[in-house]
Amino acid sequence: MLATTRLFWILLLACLSPLALAERLRLVSDDWAPYVYQQDGQPRGIDYEVTTQVFRRLGVEVEWQFLPWKRCLAMIEQGLADGIVDIFQFDTRKPYLVYPTEPMSDVEFVLFQARNRRHAVTGLDDLAGLTVGTSPGYTYGAAFNDSPRFRREAAPTHEANFGKLLLGRIDLLITDRKVGRYLMRQLGLEQRIEALPWVVSRQTQYLGLTRKPGREALAQAFSEELQRFKQEPAYAAISHRYIGDIGNILNAVEQQESSTSR
Template sequence: MPLIARLFWILLLACLSPLALGERLRLVTDDWPPYVYQHNGQPHGLDYEVAKQVFARLGVEVEVQFLPWKRCLAMAEQGLADGILDIFQTEARQPYLVYGAEPMSEVEFVLFQASARPHAVDQLQDLAGLTVGTSPGYTYGASFNQAAYFTREAAPTHEANFGKLLLGRVDLAITDRRVGRYLLGHLGLQRQVQELPLVISRQTQYLGLVRKPGREALAVAFAEELRRFKQEPAYAAISNRYTGDIGNILNAVEQQESSTAR
């Protein structure tokens, strides 16, 4: 490593105190499989495993707590947590969150419909007069969030949105493509619910750290280490395990079940 780069990292790691001295970092998030989710009371998921590996390399211990998304946002804004795992960057969040430059992953929001009640939706305007199931506190892009010609109806969980879809209480549901596919496979709804090809928005999600002394330096260090980790075989192995076909994802869950069962 060049001398200048070595000196930079020495100075940066010094700025991480007291976190670098063993303080535990408390992160909040909601169930967002396959990126981050709970299974048998333990955190799992692509972005959780990656974040855990990166923090371990920085000598920082992390604890992840799962809460409803709106509560996660409120806790971060009030300084009651140290950060949020998998959050979009918005102007409204800039006053209380600092982000590293390297994203955890990319989200692609699409629509899902009940196979028994199909809708012809090729563009956003085709949602006119329909009701779309959403999640509280989520942002799907300005065009979707601000449109006045269709109704947005929030449900407490992604599973609840699919349940309302099957019961005909909403016409469509919106979520990330990978999240939707994971849930359809997990719930056995592949034949009852269809994914539509229209992409509502693409957004990158990050680790957001609450603005406190030393957090900007930690965000920079995390982003740099994350960028390096993404070039390694270990990252590819984690990514393939969670974002391969749905069968691979569910097999991973079954393996976790068998390894933790007594």
């Protein structure tokens, strides 16, 4: 049955878009390690490898370009790229984006602080009068984005935000839990910076494809193949290669938080 379904979507893709299997898709994203990023000029990351593997199975060649996130969003909206990796679903993006139903990964936005300048934060009200480091073009949830109680200050890179935090130029920074933990380990900051337990918001990341003839079929074929790939040992091996024990620890924390919040 699974083989029949897979063949159906591949044939449908070929029928609806004869050029889909021959063209090279231009995908854009920013440096969002460990999900997708560049190292020594080469693309890397969990979602990079997964996306590449799934498209390879579909016979679709992809080309990657890394740009600041705001520019990625502008290119997608203007139809200057074929797709964008690790984007959230919003109604305002549906006129120009098609999403596979199967997500790439989940994001959990939390706050990070310097261990020598701790803040007791369990909600937005506790941020009153503080400055929180953000990233241009990122959405952390309406409540956080629109709150007038604290100041948001953007930095060009995630690494720059961690530097500002260490120097005391911002009080806190916000980013995905896995991204923050990964950067802390890479920058050797695990003894100087820590994550707060409060979760600001949770989001799901998807591949987004610009709306063109045949893209709905391509998105569905991608979703079907991604679902299958997630059941294989190779998928778990990719995640472990980038986050290893960090991933196991974070999964345990998330399960504990989920059980205590019900």
